[in-house]
Amino acid sequence: MLPATLHDIARKSGLSVSTVSRILNKKSAKYRISEATEKLVQKTARELNYRPNQLARGLRLKRTHTIGLVAPDLSNPFFASIMKSAQVVAHGLGYSLIVCDTDENVQMEVEHVNLLYSKGVDGMIVLPVGQKNSHLGFFVEHAVPLVLVDRVFNDLTANTVLIDNYGGAREAVEFLISRGHSRIAIIQGLPSTYTSNERLRGYTDALSHHNIPVDESLILGKDFRKQNGYIETKFLLRRSERPTAIFTTSDLITLGALEAIFEEGLEVPTDISVIAFDEVESADFFRCPITVIAQPKETIGEIAVKLLIEQIRSPKKLDPRQIVLKPHLIVRESVARVDVHSAADLAAVP
Amino acid sequence: MLPATLHDIARKSGLSVSTVSRILNKKSAKYRISEATEKLVQKTARELNYRPNQLARGLRLKRTHTIGLVAPDLSNPFFASIMKSAQVVAHGLGYSLIVCDTDENVQMEVEHVNLLYSKGVDGMIVLPVGQKNSHLGFFVEHAVPLVLVDRVFNDLTANTVLIDNYGGAREAVEFLISRGHSRIAIIQGLPSTYTSNERLRGYTDALSHHNIPVDESLILGKDFRKQNGYIETKFLLRRSERPTAIFTTSDLITLGALEAIFEEGLEVPTDISVIAFDEVESADFFRCPITVIAQPKETIGEIAVKLLIEQIRSPKKLDPRQIVLKPHLIVRESVARVDVHSAADLAAVP
DNA sequence: TATAATAGCGCAAACGTTTGTGCGCATTTG
DNA sequence: CAAATGCGCACAAACGTTTGCGCTATTATA
Numbered sequence: 001m002l003p004a005t006l007h008d009i010a011r012k013s014g015l016s017v018s019t020v021s022r023i024l025n026k027k028s029a030k031y032r033i034s035e036a037t038e039k040l041v042q043k044t045a046r047e048l049n050y051r052p053n054q055l056a057r058g059l060r061l062k063r064t065h066t067i068g069l070v071a072p073d074l075s076n077p078f079f080a081s082i083m084k085s086a087q088v089v090a091h092g093l094g095y096s097l098i099v100c101d102t103d104e105n106v107q108m109e110v111e112h113v114n115l116l117y118s119k120g121v122d123g124m125i126v127l128p129v130g131q132k133n134s135h136l137g138f139f140v141e142h143a144v145p146l147v148l149v150d151r152v153f154n155d156l157t158a159n160t161v162l163i164d165n166y167g168g169a170r171e172a173v174e175f176l177i178s179r180g181h182s183r184i185a186i187i188q189g190l191p192s193t194y195t196s197n198e199r200l201r202g203y204t205d206a207l208s209h210h211n212i213p214v215d216e217s218l219i220l221g222k223d224f225r226k227q228n229g230y231i232e233t234k235f236l237l238r239r240s241e242r243p244t245a246i247f248t249t250s251d252l253i254t255l256g257a258l259e260a261i262f263e264e265g266l267e268v269p270t271d272i273s274v275i276a277f278d279e280v281e282s283a284d285f286f287r288c289p290i291t292v293i294a295q296p297k298e299t300i301g302e303i304a305v306k307l308l309i310e311q312i313r314s315p316k317k318l319d320p321r322q323i324v325l326k327p328h329l330i331v332r333e334s335v336a337r338v339d340v341h342s343a344a345d346l347a348a349v350p
Numbered sequence: 351m352l353p354a355t356l357h358d359i360a361r362k363s364g365l366s367v368s369t370v371s372r373i374l375n376k377k378s379a380k381y382r383i384s385e386a387t388e389k390l391v392q393k394t395a396r397e398l399n400y401r402p403n404q405l406a407r408g409l410r411l412k413r414t415h416t417i418g419l420v421a422p423d424l425s426n427p428f429f430a431s432i433m434k435s436a437q438v439v440a441h442g443l444g445y446s447l448i449v450c451d452t453d454e455n456v457q458m459e460v461e462h463v464n465l466l467y468s469k470g471v472d473g474m475i476v477l478p479v480g481q482k483n484s485h486l487g488f489f490v491e492h493a494v495p496l497v498l499v500d501r502v503f504n505d506l507t508a509n510t511v512l513i514d515n516y517g518g519a520r521e522a523v524e525f526l527i528s529r530g531h532s533r534i535a536i537i538q539g540l541p542s543t544y545t546s547n548e549r550l551r552g553y554t555d556a557l558s559h560h561n562i563p564v565d566e567s568l569i570l571g572k573d574f575r576k577q578n579g580y581i582e583t584k585f586l587l588r589r590s591e592r593p594t595a596i597f598t599t600s601d602l603i604t605l606g607a608l609e610a611i612f613e614e615g616l617e618v619p620t621d622i623s624v625i626a627f628d629e630v631e632s633a634d635f636f637r638c639p640i641t642v643i644a645q646p647k648e649t650i651g652e653i654a655v656k657l658l659i660e661q662i663r664s665p666k667k668l669d670p671r672q673i674v675l676k677p678h679l680i681v682r683e684s685v686a687r688v689d690v691h692s693a694a695d696l697a698a699v700p
Numbered sequence: 701t702a703t704a705a706t707a708g709c710g711c712a713a714a715c716g717t718t719t720g721t722g723c724g725c726a727t728t729t730g
Numbered sequence: 731c732a733a734a735t736g737c738g739c740a741c742a743a744a745c746g747t748t749t750g751c752g753c754t755a756t757t758a759t760a
């Protein structure tokens with residue numbers, strides 16, 4: 001049996017479609033519909049189990065109350081948390097969420113973003129892969145409400161919410177330095193990505209600020225995945241002069257690095273210290289709880305949605321805003337205190 | 351500037367809307383459209399950056415190429431993984447995914463499911479909260495393609511994909527027994543839920559099968575959350591006669607239980623053994639890597655989508671199918687071997 | 701040369717809504 | 731008692747597609 005339409009209700013109650021529509025949209029007053037007909041319509045609507053066809057509605061109104069979210073990897077707890085909070089907030093404000101996973105692939109991102117536009121979303125939240133942005137330019141030009149999150153482009157004047165990657169990275173590295181470390185490796189994510197650049201800049205600035213020369217051979221990494229952390233760490237540990245600490249710039253990289261460390265029979269922080277960007281899930285239960293720079297994941301999702309819906313609801317286009325969130329250091333046990341005067345390649349006991 | 355429509359292309363190329371539509375839908379042959387006009391239309395479509403309005407399309411065709419997925423908690427890695435694989439498979443088959451988070455709340459579930467139906471999804475995948483099903487009955491009656499996952503109802507003849515909860519639980523408990531345990535506690539999830547019932551049944555059957563009496567005071571728990579695991583374990587550890595092992599029936603419960611154990615200054619498996627249902631994220635890096643019954647998460651998502659789309663594409667309604675996936679034991683280090691003859695409340699060294 | 705066939709395309713209805721406008725009727729007013 | 735007012739609702743267009751049917755030229759057939 002097909003879903004009941006306005007027409008069905010109209011026929012059954014002997015009225016016209018327009019009257020039924022107005023009543024169901026609570027406009028009886030404005031169009032002075034009698035109380036009797038109002039009751040009647042509501043009753044028949046209930047009897048027929050009427051649900052408005054949102055496609056038709058969207059077509060007519062040019063609003064679908066649906067927003068899109070596209071992210072690089074939805075199984076990653078970081079993105080999953082953002083998505084969950086986005087979903088909850090959006091639903092609270094009357095919007096559904098279509099989610100897309102680009103698998104860190106720009107081409108996929110293009111595809112998804114266009115498809116979302118086709119489906120008539122009222123706006124979208126994009127956590128871009130981050131190497132290319134022309135496909136997004138189209139939407140800002142055509143005034144499609146858009147919020148960029150996490151990996152931003154300086155050349156695109158869209159709404160953005162991001163965390164202070166530079167500050168976070170710098171805090172991490174300065175924490176290591178304060179514990180006596182100076183031979184510090186960094187395993188970065190996808191290079192030439194805003195996020196990666198900023199974290200790298202925080203790393204080098206922290207070193208320079210403390211008059212520690214930047215050793216190019218300690219700058220490693222090529223993407224945000226686990227495998228990357230594993231491989232780079234594996235090589236790193238085989239070097240003659242091992243660093244005393246590693247700064248891993250994503251949760252997945254951290255996991256890969258730990259796997260390599262344990263595989264080599266080493267322990268954290270006795271043999272090597274680790275500090276990570278991104279909270280790692282269940283870090284408290286780890287063999288060695290990891291000290292991290294945690295991002296406020298839930299807040300990111302929530303703010304992104306609110307920013308987007310503000311845009312959607314505003315009659316005139318608002319000036320794009322940039323919201324920067326501060327990450328915060330969570331000190332656990334993965335960073336050892338190192339004797340400043342000991343050989344740089346020997347990690348001291350805490 | 352508004353998006354270009356068929357009408358715009360028609361006007362610009364001096365043709366009719368219908369012709370344009372047919373060409374863009376690759377029906378030129380069927381309607382014998384000349385090659386010249388075909389080229390022309392494709393050119394102008396490209397120039398105007400035409401994207402079909404999927405709302406109008408959906409309205410006309412009664413198919414939106416969108417499916418819904420509703421789950422109890424999208425930030426939980428278990429559901430996040432299912433969702434990710436579902437998204438990827440769906441997109442590969444030409445479908446978008448609208449996701450909804452019910453937060454383990456039946457009322458939310460009702461709301462979401464209805465909204466999805468309103469939005470004209472071609473079908474939905476529901477991971478129900480599990481205490482009530484009347485709102486889903488409507489859809490099976492009205493032949494809306496539907497796939498139920500994980501927490502199923504025996505009284506609803508819909509497509510389902512689920513894992514063998516009974517078998518998994520039984521395997522877990524028998525593993526404990528084989529290691530000498532007999533005082534085994536279980537912390538279950540939401541009672542009167544199919545999943546919970548089956549896991550409990552596996553627990554009791556395993557015990558009975560080995561002539562171990564079932565002690566009602568060792569059956570605990572009221573929902574799948576972390577807090578539940580924490581509280582129940584906290585109480586459990588204060589008992590005079592402590593069990594030698596705990597069977598935690600979800601990943602979150604496990605995390606809560608571990609927190610309680612460590613807080614009490616105890617160690618796994620020296621002081622108490624733990625075996626868990628659900629893989630726990632990064633278990634390999636834990637202070638004590640947890641032995642688990644792992645569910646094939648990605649497979650679940652993939653199968654659910656394929657089952658659903660099979661339904662959607664089939665001209666006549668297919669008989670509902672039930673697909674049961676086997677979970678598998680991953681032995682790590684959280685279960686100690688216990689001397690069968692020792693006092694039951696003393697855990698022996700491995 | 702008249703008729704039939706075919707190629708190439710347009711007309712218009714339909715999908716289910718929303719909403720500006722207008723129509724018939726009853727009531728009030730002068 | 732006629733005109734004016736207001737009440738309660740219906741008509742119809744529009745949103746952007748898809749598709750069955752039919753129309754007009756041109757070409758093939760008799």
